[in-house]
Amino acid sequence: MTKIKKGFYFQDYTESEILEKNINFNHVKVSVNRITFLSFVFLGLLLIFSIKIIYLALYPEKDFYSNKIKKDFLQSRSDIIDRNGSVLATDVYLYDIGIRPALLETKEKKNLLIKLGLLLPELNLNKIKIKLNKNNFFWLEKRLTPQEKDELWLIGNKAFEFKRRTSRIYPQKNLFSHIIGQTDDVNEGISGLEKSLDSKLKKKNSNKDPLILTLDSNLQYLIREELLKAKKDFGTVGSAALLMDVNNGEVLSLISLPDYNLNKRSTIKSKGYTNKITLGVYELGSVFKTFTIAAGLENKLINRINTNLISRGVL
Secondary structure, three states: OOOOOOOOOOOOOOHHHHHHHHOOHHHHHHHHHHHHHHHHHHHHHHHHHHHHHHHHHHOOOOOHHHHHOOOOOOOOOOOEEOOOOOEEEEEEEEEEEEEOHHHOOHHHHHHHHHHHHHHOOOOOHHHHHHHHHHOOOEEEEEEEOHHHHHHHHOOOOOOEEEEEEEEEEOOOOOOOHHHHOOEOOOOOEOOHHHHHOHHHHOOOOOOOOOEEOOOOHHHHHHHHHHHHHHHHHHOOOOEEEEEEOOOOOOEEEEEEEOOOOOOOOOOOOOHHHOOOOOOOOOOOOHHHHHHHHHHHHHOOOOOHHHHHHHHOOOO
């Protein structure tokens, strides 16, 4: 008998047949729907932004939206003026200049010291050199004007850091030092009217309206000059003068010497700078005569004629 040999073979399958067997048509249908939906969403957003851009480009008032934006990011205070409209205190933009030594190499530090010495001869270069070698950030100068800031900016050094802030300046300098007072580095009132009326001066609605005082700069100047002349003639340690309107009690002038420049934020520790009008303590002089007269009238020891003589210093 003839033996029949058994054999086997691998059946070849085409790629299309495999895909046809494995593909889930429902899944494909769902995927296509999702892609279509997302496409419509993106097209819709693109259409909305395009319309908005065209609208803004064709809008006649180009600065409508920019005018609505609040631009006074830095807090400001109301101006202080006298009865004649002279400015006693106002806000300006000043600059604090800092240095980051870590950004500089040794040669660059030496060049920077040379340039600073030429531009700002009043600086202590030895102290600045020590600070540069420590590689820690430090403030070079504060309260610089825009012109002074530009001079440093033109050096073109990458280590400079410029910080703009609102600061209070006093155009009259010493003239109203004991009345107006001062603000600190963050423009908060720390003395005088700047402190007592701090909340009013910072009100957003009143920033455009200045605070008007009853003081008169002209009278203040004239009386101060007379007190300074008396200081030269008699060598006085201090002096004070107060001028009021007898009709309504308004204070027209208030001076206390010695005074100080409000624009210089040096610490004043000497008692000589005390306001001698509001804080000075004195022995009773002619003011005490009123008590003497009152006691005499009450006990019927004097009459009105004697009262007039006493008030004029005759008795």
